[in-house]
Amino acid sequence: MPNPPDQLLWIDNTAVDSHRQQRFETRNPATGALLARVAEADAGDVDAAVRSARAAQVDWAARSGVERGRILAAAAAAVRAHRDELARLECLDGGKPIAETPEADVDSAADCLEYFAGQAASLQGEYQTVDGGFFYTRPEPLGVCGGIGAWNYPLQIAAWKTAPALAAGNAMVFKPAELTPLSALRFAEILAEAGLPPGLFNVVQGAAETGQALTRHADIDKISLTGEVGTGKAVMRDAADTLKAVTMELGGKSPLIVFDDASLDDAVSGALLGNFYTQGEICTNGTRVYVHEAVIDDFIERVVARTRQLRIGDPADPDTDIGALISPAHRDHVLDFIHRGEAQGARRLIGGEAVTVEGCPDGAFVSPAVFRVDDDDCVIAREEIFGPVMTILPFRDETEVIRRANDTPYGLAGGVFTTDLQRAHRVAAAVKAGVIWINHYNLTPIEMPFGGMRQSGIGRENSRHALEHYSQLKSVFVATTGVDAPY
Numbered sequence: 001m002p003n004p005p006d007q008l009l010w011i012d013n014t015a016v017d018s019h020r021q022q023r024f025e026t027r028n029p030a031t032g033a034l035l036a037r038v039a040e041a042d043a044g045d046v047d048a049a050v051r052s053a054r055a056a057q058v059d060w061a062a063r064s065g066v067e068r069g070r071i072l073a074a075a076a077a078a079v080r081a082h083r084d085e086l087a088r089l090e091c092l093d094g095g096k097p098i099a100e101t102p103e104a105d106v107d108s109a110a111d112c113l114e115y116f117a118g119q120a121a122s123l124q125g126e127y128q129t130v131d132g133g134f135f136y137t138r139p140e141p142l143g144v145c146g147g148i149g150a151w152n153y154p155l156q157i158a159a160w161k162t163a164p165a166l167a168a169g170n171a172m173v174f175k176p177a178e179l180t181p182l183s184a185l186r187f188a189e190i191l192a193e194a195g196l197p198p199g200l201f202n203v204v205q206g207a208a209e210t211g212q213a214l215t216r217h218a219d220i221d222k223i224s225l226t227g228e229v230g231t232g233k234a235v236m237r238d239a240a241d242t243l244k245a246v247t248m249e250l251g252g253k254s255p256l257i258v259f260d261d262a263s264l265d266d267a268v269s270g271a272l273l274g275n276f277y278t279q280g281e282i283c284t285n286g287t288r289v290y291v292h293e294a295v296i297d298d299f300i301e302r303v304v305a306r307t308r309q310l311r312i313g314d315p316a317d318p319d320t321d322i323g324a325l326i327s328p329a330h331r332d333h334v335l336d337f338i339h340r341g342e343a344q345g346a347r348r349l350i351g352g353e354a355v356t357v358e359g360c361p362d363g364a365f366v367s368p369a370v371f372r373v374d375d376d377d378c379v380i381a382r383e384e385i386f387g388p389v390m391t392i393l394p395f396r397d398e399t400e401v402i403r404r405a406n407d408t409p410y411g412l413a414g415g416v417f418t419t420d421l422q423r424a425h426r427v428a429a430a431v432k433a434g435v436i437w438i439n440h441y442n443l444t445p446i447e448m449p450f451g452g453m454r455q456s457g458i459g460r461e462n463s464r465h466a467l468e469h470y471s472q473l474k475s476v477f478v479a480t481t482g483v484d485a486p487y
């Protein structure tokens with residue numbers, strides 16, 4: 001088989017090699033096949049990207065919101081026009097089922113561009129008369145923003161950071177995860193085709209050091225990271241030296257609470273969606289499923305029966321429900337959690353084994369696992385695994401389950417299944433998390449703010465609130481009287 005072409009960096013709407021011409025490989029996690037050798041950016045390349053972004057941002061910010069929005073709308077249409085191609089790329093590079101990627105990845109990115117295309121012209125200030133005159137405020141862009149992405153939703157993450165940044169008049173330098181570098185480059189080409197001027201979306205590839213070069217760069221005004229809590233802390237420390245603004249979209253161990261009056265079929269569907277979609281590699285997953293003791297046996301029976309029906313397979317097969325984990329190392333990490341959990345008393349009800357898939361002998365597959373856990377301190381009930389591992393824990397009453405749900409340093413998301421209207425809203429208010437779903441799980445419409453509380457994050461993505469994290473207010477005081485100086 002011929003070698004695939006090398007993938008380069010993207011600076012000034014041009015594919016450029018890195019100064020040192022170093023390469024890293026990206027492979028299909030389902031087959032181990034080499035997908036590309038990718039140019040690795042060092043601090044010098046990051047600097048070139050930042051200089052290009054800085055130069056482009058001035059003119060971009062001077063354009064009207066309507067004009068910026070028009071280009072974002074064209075970009076949304078262009079992403080939709082490339083739906084199949086982008087969906088295939090996310091499937092190949094990330095091991096995600098092709099049954100998911102057109103909607104969950106590509107449509108999500110296009111929706112985001114479309115939404116912020118509309119919002120770009122909505123940025124407005126305020127006006128108030130005060131003693132001696134009046135003032136008005138001007139929402140102004142931050143300048144050059146750095147985006148650092150995780151590997152689970154590469155295109156979506158790139159869009160969720162870039163669309164609001166551009167709408168507000170900023171430029172973006174984006175570093176995708178080293179494991180999934182491909183879609184950001186294609187996204188960059190598509191944005192350029194749609195008319196985005198050079199320099200406004202630059203892509204620097206590489207691992208943590210490249211991310212660090214972004215975070216430490218003195219001429220970057222803001223960093224938006226999607227990644228683990230530990231990475232968030234390291235990035236905040238690095239950002240502190242230049243007092244950069246930060247948005248942090250970090251990990252979680254979210255509770256999903258099922259009361260005894262819930263529609264069990266819906267609750268089971270929610271738990272399956274909230275644990276096994278994208279092989280469980282989703283930050284908001286409801287991996288601690290608290291089920292009322294009156295219905296736990298019934299719930300378990302239904303969850304296990306429906307988990308048994310899930311098809312593990314080649315992600316490129318449209319019938320596949322569970323694709324490959326991102327890498328063999330991550331598979332081993334997930335299996336290690338499972339073994340440690342069992343050693344601490346977790347009862348395995350189904351799954352949790354390395355699986356070999358026909359045609360994908362080197363793939364990192366793990367069968368979806370369901371555990372019953374009676375001790376909240378069990379490692380698989382406390383720590384983020386980021387794989388297809390559901391823990392089911394019994395509870396007796398509302399006060400107790402809320403206390404247990406909140407007994408975690410995380411606060412990303414949560415869910416409650418109940419038909420009691422008052423209880424649903426009481427629980428939604430009491431669970432400390434940035435997003436709560438009542439009688440559903442993991443829906444993230446672009447119109448709804450998204451982000452975590454506590455150690456799960458800082459700031460919000462999506463919705464018009466995202467614009468607040470990509471702009472800053474300037475107050476302008478205007479005197480309507482003379483200056484009455486006391487000296």
Ligand code: NDP
Binds near residue numbers: 179284384
């Ligand atoms: P990591 O934290 O390992 O990496 C995230 C990104 O940060 C990668 O691009 C990584 O580079 C980069 N990076 C790592 N160290 C540094 C550093 N010191 N300075 C700057 N950049 C750095 O996360 P994963 O990619 O493994 O993604 C999984 C995690 O992401 C989970 O915890 C998950 O919950 C979280 N996540 C959160 C979401 C949210 O919206 N709240 C959504 C999706 C995922 P590289 O990997 O190339 O080395």
